[in-house]
Amino acid sequence: MTSNSEDIETESVHVVVRVRPLNSKEEMQNCQNIISINHEENIIALENPKLPNMQCKSFKFDHVFFCDCTQLDIYQKVALPIVDQVFKGYNGTIFAYGQTGSGKTYTMSGNQTDNELKGIIPNTFSHIFSQISRASNEKSFVVTVTYVEIYNEEVRDLLSVHPNEKLEIRERVDVGVYVRGLTGFTVDSINAINELLQLGNSTRKTRATLMNNLSSRSHTIFTITIETKDREHNKTTVAKLNLVDLAGSERLKRTEATGIGLKEASNINQSLFVLSNVISALVEEKCTHVPYRNSKLTRLLQDSLGGNSKTAIITTISPNENDYDESLCTLRYASRAKLIKNHVRLNIQTNKGLIENFEQEILELQKRLEQISMNEEIKRQKTRKGKSQSKEILKRYTEQTKEFKNIENVKSELNRKIQSIQNKILVGGKNLFDKAQEQVFLLESSFEEIKNLDKSHQELQELLEEKEIEHFDLQEQYSSLQEEDKILDEKIERIQRLLERVKERHDEQRQEHRQELNRLFEHHQTTSRELQLTNELTKCAIPKNNIKIIESNVAWNSEICDFQVNGIAHVGNNMKKPKRRFKKHIPKSALMGILFNERKNVMRANKVIFKKCAVKNSYQQYVSQKKDEESKDLEEIEDSDDTYP
Numbered sequence: 001m002t003s004n005s006e007d008i009e010t011e012s013v014h015v016v017v018r019v020r021p022l023n024s025k026e027e028m029q030n031c032q033n034i035i036s037i038n039h040e041e042n043i044i045a046l047e048n049p050k051l052p053n054m055q056c057k058s059f060k061f062d063h064v065f066f067c068d069c070t071q072l073d074i075y076q077k078v079a080l081p082i083v084d085q086v087f088k089g090y091n092g093t094i095f096a097y098g099q100t101g102s103g104k105t106y107t108m109s110g111n112q113t114d115n116e117l118k119g120i121i122p123n124t125f126s127h128i129f130s131q132i133s134r135a136s137n138e139k140s141f142v143v144t145v146t147y148v149e150i151y152n153e154e155v156r157d158l159l160s161v162h163p164n165e166k167l168e169i170r171e172r173v174d175v176g177v178y179v180r181g182l183t184g185f186t187v188d189s190i191n192a193i194n195e196l197l198q199l200g201n202s203t204r205k206t207r208a209t210l211m212n213n214l215s216s217r218s219h220t221i222f223t224i225t226i227e228t229k230d231r232e233h234n235k236t237t238v239a240k241l242n243l244v245d246l247a248g249s250e251r252l253k254r255t256e257a258t259g260i261g262l263k264e265a266s267n268i269n270q271s272l273f274v275l276s277n278v279i280s281a282l283v284e285e286k287c288t289h290v291p292y293r294n295s296k297l298t299r300l301l302q303d304s305l306g307g308n309s310k311t312a313i314i315t316t317i318s319p320n321e322n323d324y325d326e327s328l329c330t331l332r333y334a335s336r337a338k339l340i341k342n343h344v345r346l347n348i349q350t351n352k353g354l355i356e357n358f359e360q361e362i363l364e365l366q367k368r369l370e371q372i373s374m375n376e377e378i379k380r381q382k383t384r385k386g387k388s389q390s391k392e393i394l395k396r397y398t399e400q401t402k403e404f405k406n407i408e409n410v411k412s413e414l415n416r417k418i419q420s421i422q423n424k425i426l427v428g429g430k431n432l433f434d435k436a437q438e439q440v441f442l443l444e445s446s447f448e449e450i451k452n453l454d455k456s457h458q459e460l461q462e463l464l465e466e467k468e469i470e471h472f473d474l475q476e477q478y479s480s481l482q483e484e485d486k487i488l489d490e491k492i493e494r495i496q497r498l499l500e501r502v503k504e505r506h507d508e509q510r511q512e513h514r515q516e517l518n519r520l521f522e523h524h525q526t527t528s529r530e531l532q533l534t535n536e537l538t539k540c541a542i543p544k545n546n547i548k549i550i551e552s553n554v555a556w557n558s559e560i561c562d563f564q565v566n567g568i569a570h571v572g573n574n575m576k577k578p579k580r581r582f583k584k585h586i587p588k589s590a591l592m593g594i595l596f597n598e599r600k601n602v603m604r605a606n607k608v609i610f611k612k613c614a615v616k617n618s619y620q621q622y623v624s625q626k627k628d629e630e631s632k633d634l635e636e637i638e639d640s641d642d643t644y645p
């Protein structure tokens with residue numbers, strides 16, 4: 001077997017944890033569960049029963065399964081991906097590791113009579129044969145099985161007629177590590193492979209201990225080798241799947257083992273100790289030597305740990321508070337094993353494989369059969385020709401008939417051989433199940449399909465919900481945009497109407513201003529003329545000096561809107577003394593008289609003047625007021641744009 005170095009992939013060992021439920025004995029003793037699980041993060045936390053206030057010890061794995069998980073859950077998450085890879089030509093290993101009584105055998109083998117309780121090994125059988133029956137008929141497969149146990153550091157063949165015979169481990173460059181003299185069986189159906197498993201299990205060493213009524217006293221490796229010949233791509237691959245059920249580690253104090261039990265337990269612990277050393281060495285960066293050779297177990301699992309294999313370790317633990325130390329130790333090793341890197345490559349068959357050998361054998365047998373048939377035919381013809389001749393010939397004929405019978409027997413034996421070899425080569429697409437098996441498997445696969453469908457249904461449902469939310473959002477956005485658009489239209493319309501109104505008002509006001517301006521202008525002209533006349537009249541009526549005196553002594557009172565003589569109160573007739581500013585040489589009475597009369601005249605005249613002036617002022621005020629109003633209107637328009645809802 002060869003494979004290009006470029007094809008080598010480095011990948012970590014897949015490590016999962018399975019927690020078994022508390023058993024009835026533990027429940028009766030009221031033992032506490034010290035394990036909690038975070039399924040989303042795949043974290044398992046262990047509470048120290050002696051120090052409940054201390055923080056839990058937690059470990060992260062590729063997957064964690066709690067007591068309620070089913071055998072099929074484990075198969076789908078752990079074994080199925082590896083079995084699929086074996087079909088592609090990659091080696092695979094699945095092994096259960098854990099304390100005695102933690103559920104390794106339950107996980108690997110389970111209860112064979114109950115479909116739901118079947119473990120990884122029987123489920124793998126169904127998976128393999130269903131894959132073959134679903135494959136293209138351009139593919140041929142040969143499935144072979146071996147089953148070994150390592151008991152007290154001795155390798156034994158569980159399928160051999162001499163199961164107690166010790167076997168040796170050897171290594172060859174082209175094959176790798178192998179067990180010499182191991183019996184391999186080619187299987188063509190689930191029944192055939194199941195029978196071999198049962199046969200092996202019946203020989204496996206088990207014993208009742210204080211920790212487990214049916215404790216495995218040996219490590220077992222059930223190996224399925226699948227050779228696949230793909231005629232379409234002219235490629236043959238051969239891959240091994242090791243299904244390993246280890247014996248559990250045990251504290252001798254707790255199991256109180258003695259005699260053979262003690263020897264078994266010491267050997268089990270010793271080989272598990274080597275296994276943990278191998279794991280440690282593999283993950284240590286500076287380590288140059290991995291002690292695979294220190295135990296038979298690690299020697300046989302050499303390829304699975306750090307070698308050419310896709311490996312999954314199922315760490316089984318007990319939730320019982322009394323098993324805290326063992327569980328912690330198991331989890332520590334398991335989390336270390338996660339760091340092991342394997343170097344996986346596609347195993348392409350370059351020399352003659354089983355399929356080719358079988359095919360050649362069939363051809364040779366068929367040729368022999370043809371030759372025998374031809375010889376037989378010639379002999380028969382000769383016999384027919386000599387039928388009517390002498391008695392002697394008749395005697396020979398009887399002998400020849402006997403010979404023909406023998407030939408027939410040889411022929412049927414050859415046909416049987418051909419058939420049995422042909423049966424070993426499984427052609428893709430062929431139905432390999434008998435009715436009952438098919439139903440069982442269909443039940444399992446439909447269960448699997450239902451699960452997958454459920455999953456995809458759930459995913460689709462979630463997607464649909466997401467899309468619906470998006471749709472609602474869009475609709476909301478769309479309707480709010482439409483509303484906004486409508487509101488904006490209305491706003492524009494209203495602003496336009498407002499603008500038109502303002503324009504109209506503005507035009508009207510302009511018109512009014514003009515008219516008012518004209519009117520005021522005319523009025524102003526008339527007033528100016530009148531003022532001019534009044535001035536002329538005043539000049540005639542009042543001497544120039546007096547006018548000056550009057551002018552310097554009167555002031556406009558804005559409160560009463562009239563002229564007032566400075567210093568004289570105009571309340572009734574109570575006029576007060578004028579201020580001393582008047583010149584002394586003018587007699588007071590005369591001045592008063594003049595002043596009084598003239599003041600009256602002047603006041604009248606000035607009132608007129610003032611009024612004219614007031615009109616002029618008010619005209620200017622009016623103009624500026626109008627300007628203000630116009631600018632206010634414009635501001636109003638501008639404001640209305642900004643402040644509109």
Ligand SMILES: Nc1ncnc2c1ncn2[C@@H]1O[C@H](COP(=O)(O)OP(=O)(O)OP(=O)(O)O)[C@@H](O)[C@H]1O
Pocket residue numbers: 019020021023067098099100101102103104105106107212214215216217246247248249316
């Ligand atoms: N997940 C589980 N669900 C239900 N029962 C279980 C589970 N795991 C183990 N058990 C039960 O616990 C008992 C011990 O299990 P099992 O024999 O598989 O342990 P083990 O790890 O193989 O022990 P040992 O190393 O001694 O062989 C069995 O009765 C088995 O049915």
